[in-house]
Amino acid sequence: MYRVAITGIGIVSCLGNDLESVGAALRNGQSGIVVDPQRVELGFRSPLTGQIKNFDTSILSRKQRKSMPEFAVWAYASARDALEMSGLDEESLQNDQSGLIYGCDSSCLAAIEQVEALLQRGETKGIGSGQIFRSMTSTVTMNLNTLLKTRGACWTLSSACSSSGHAVGQAADLIRMGRQERMICGGAQEVNWQSMCSFDGLGAFSAQLDDPATASRPFDADRDGLVPSGGAASVILERYDLAEKRGATILGELLGYGFSSDGAQLSVPSEDGLSRAMRSALQQSGLATGEIDYLCAHATATPAGDAAEATNIRRVFGDTTPDISALKALTGHELWMSGAAQVVYTAIMAQQGFTAASYNFNQADAGTAGLNIIRETRLRSPGKVLCNSAGFGGTNSSLVIAFS
Template sequence: MAITGIGAISVLGSSLETIAEALKNGRSGIDVDEERARLAFASPLTGVIKNFNHQEWLGRKQLKTMPDFAVQAYAAARQALEQSGLTEEDLHNDESGLIFGCDSSCIAAIEQVELLKERGETALIGSGAVFRSMTSCVTMNLNTLFKTRGAAWTISSACSSGGHAVGQAFTLIASGQQERIICGGAQEVNWQSMCSFDGLGAFSSHIENPAQASRPFDKNRDGLVPSGGAAAIILERYELAKKRGAEILGVVSGYGFSSDGDHISVPGRNGLARAGAKALKQAGLTPTDIDYICAHATSTQAGDGAEAANILTLFDKNCPRISSTKSMTGHELWMSGASQVVYTTLMNRYGFTAPNINFTEGDEETARLNILTETDIRPPQKALLNSAGFGGTNSCLVLEF
């Protein structure tokens, strides 16, 4: 399936050019949140979205039903739509759809409870609250705004949500059920949605130098850094995209999925490998064809170790170049599988492969990987994108350029 448009509101920037520059130069979007520090978070680190104004994108009536990350998803989709050369009128049909990955709308639920306490009557909460607090708030709002008439639903599968959204869009187009889909992922960036994670001790404590806190695959990694935003991709049937003269940025040629069937929070050591093998088979490729892996690696001891084992199972001694963009962005959670598509496409478009910053030395498992520690001037040509989530859900995508 042809990628004809991409967009993102990221901690690396709110325009594709800014994001590409950050990826190329290894610039981190992570900082300390003073409010989290004041609230005695074990780790006040977070990805920070800068210079994004919701009012520039939508009016007051529309914003009433949309939390921050839904507005960011709309902005990312508008960016992608503009790049694709499609008009909004091109979406007003049964063959155009929306699929996003998102697994929570925490802040909206909290806000409506606070409004009830403040106003003392449920009728005074406001009509927009119910739509803001639903996990499907992204696709229900975007469906209304873009007036698509095909698929319109949200996939909820923890940190693989964005990857599965792109994969399901690919599958629906390949099966002939849709001609084009705006797919992606969105994740809220606020302390309220992260306090329970913080209580688990899952976050990095490298607060002295926030830019060095996220250390995927590194021996001294000590936890992830929460992050978020939104990413959007326009996927189209290849023949239709060519016929209308669209610039094709890349192709999604394979999608594989699996589940570990084991522990709720500890990742398995063969699930990603099975999903990757499925994705490669569908793309008609072998492991030796892949020249880049955009890793899921979130900078946790267990997660990165398990992913290393999966990669080595699939690729054995033919390990391609690997980097985790989470070294710069932190873990974008529900958004991350989709943002990997955007970031990898940007790498190819701007002629480089992004580094895995903060990697100095591997451990017993990760030292066997071919980690990119500096920007490579060779862009990815055939890439495997890994994403995984709580409950042992795995998604792998193959991108070709």
């Protein structure tokens, strides 16, 4: 079984489009959540959203973007930045040992656009071939495969909000088993009102509109729902010995990946599912619970979800938990990309020498009590980290990472 190195990261986030700006936002508690005026006009119960700002789409030509929804372009940008950090050149990717796995569970806007085009024109021939590829859930990997010319693994993993956590874990497993030597992996999530109508109708979003920056309150007694967000996150994984041999800068090592499913309800997480994923990840990593010094929680700021995760954490760590923070207080819930984004965010912290606080956390309730939640940014790097992600349908992912 081979060791798995992390050699590159990239991010397009409501916190920024480069590692320095995202790091500064995490360190200083700068939220990327806003009120969307269009959602107000449309009658959304909650017009809150994460917002991607100042993104330059000209990194690809108009012809290249024809088959790509906006979030696939974000994925390309994050992958490009991660590859640049890794030092891998084009030639080293164009072989059977280099692959792609991304987490994505929708491409809503493209499907709506092609239906609207049909209704407006009264015929299908004017829709255009690009809409076929834009509307497929696998749009990220099929487009990146064409652009980067990798010839190994190439597929999209779809498991709701744990999608990209599983994508990173499965990519690591392929390397660990000797099936691939290097993997570009991550997740992407569209940011538009069309993809959020049904969520808003369910009353799943925070209605605390007076101060958008404090609306997302993971683990806090006053939490009242999540804030939708998105973007793209990419991670370069390599066989550790090959990364060392070529002189790559190794950011960290992915030690363990665990997964589980609740086998219970569609939208309410269980009190033991995530704990089984955490234990599995720890077992593969070879670490004891006491060796984990930071836990990056999935915590989306929903009353039931946060309480269930707290219960699962206590099942694994008992009365003495590691330092915990919930970064969705700043980013909102990045849905399909959130698992991979946590890997990138914690790697940024490790590189820049701090551990981000769990902002907007003031007081626990009975369900979230007993966790060692960080209230202020700590000026020390996370060392051995556990990242959680979970999704509708009771699907859970946990990753254990040791940062250099």
